[in-house]
Amino acid sequence: MAEYQLPETLRYTREDEWLRPAEDGSAVVGITDYAQQQLGDVVFVELPEPGAVLQQGEACGAIESVKTVAELFAPVSGEVARCNQELAQRPEAVNEDCYGGGWILAMVPSQPAELDGLLDAAAYAQHIADRE
């Protein structure tokens, strides 16, 4: 079975995204190592517009790889603060550094309680194992 990096400090969703609360009250969002390995070479990331107001679970973009596509879902409710515009030039950053330079967007959560419902690294690892 493949090995996946799952940093302990992040929160995870069942849709294979991670979320990292930032000091300014926003939360940075990306896709997990498992997700990028499943997708393979990422060639295009469709991003939401900054300012878009999203409900938790709402489809808000897509990650296209050579072979397949994965929709992006809002991990929590809130407003899109900014998106990683560098992905337009270097979508492969999602493969190379999914928890760093391959981040996708930052949101300002409107329902902080939703953060508590996200998975920790151990629970997400179990979620992956259940599917494999």
Place this chain on the structure above:
Amino acid sequence: MPTHGRSVSALLQTPLHAVHESLAARLVPFAGFSMPLHYGSILAEHRAVRERAGLFDVSHMGQIHLEGPGACEALERLLCCPVASLRPGRVRYGMLCNEAGGVVDDVTLYRLDAERFFLCVNAANIEKDWRWIARHCGARQFPQVQLQDRSAATALLALQGPAAGEIIALLLPDALRTPLRRFQCAELRWRDAPLLLSRTGYTGADGFELYCPAQGGAALWQAILEAGAAHGVSPCGLGARDTLRLEAALPLYGNELDDETSPLEAGLGRFVKLAAGDFVGAEALRAQESRGAAKRLAGFELLSPGVARSGCAIIADPAQSGGAQRQLGVVTSGAPSPSLGKSIGLGYFPPELATHGSRFAVLVRGRPLAARVAATPFL
């Protein structure tokens, strides 16, 4: 995220399965087989074939042999392409059609000598083709023709790319008096076993396909990798095979071709002996030729960022249609082209729209992406 639809362990395996596992291939179900999608990166494997060489295990494909007196006549009846004019040692692309002119399968026809032929067929269609061939070329119609399905007993490797010729020369230094030309084949021996070498492929690159007994497949794979190491040969999976064939605008059965689609609609009329020949489907195809096909396959490129995939709706250019989204056609294959750096695809269009330069849009997750009919092959 993509998930595996069914257990990989329940699938058929090629003779190279252990090799793929040792190379940490990502294995996916395809046509009932567990097949390598890639060995790390589809993009890297695609580039290897375009720049150097790539080695594919395509042992999932089937081989149906027809031998004996009448084999040529039987195939002439079965196939849309001319058969009698094919000389021994030559290979030809062709299709089996049904009575309505739909494509039962697209195949490569090998003529080994006057009365020995075989068809290399799509993995998903082996059983269907076998039944079809037995029905139309069985003992009743062609009593002296021996039919044999050697699919499970045969390993098939494809070595593709500009360095393929040099690698074959290293692998088989004394086997060929003259190099094979495109669509030629030769029956050779390698390590005391039969080896059929043909200068064919499904990538748009120069290359070879090598057929050998199943038990010798893994050794042949290893020998090609060793012979090609200095040329940078890379194992390649079905992911790169698909992007490579799409750049070459080669049809894929199940996407561009099926039982309800005719060779004329698919733009493959040049492989159909319309003027001569009494083959299965001939009447329907001649009628379609005279009244004109209702749809037409064409290649396209996206003009906006994104990827159009198989199944996406083709709609009118919103700038010209006032925003109406009536479906005009459908995308049958689509992918980002690693060689061209833009998204390309194939799809069925109304004939009047299937002309080079026509503007239209593809609906991707409900959003229209601007696109244009492009010349094929794409490169």
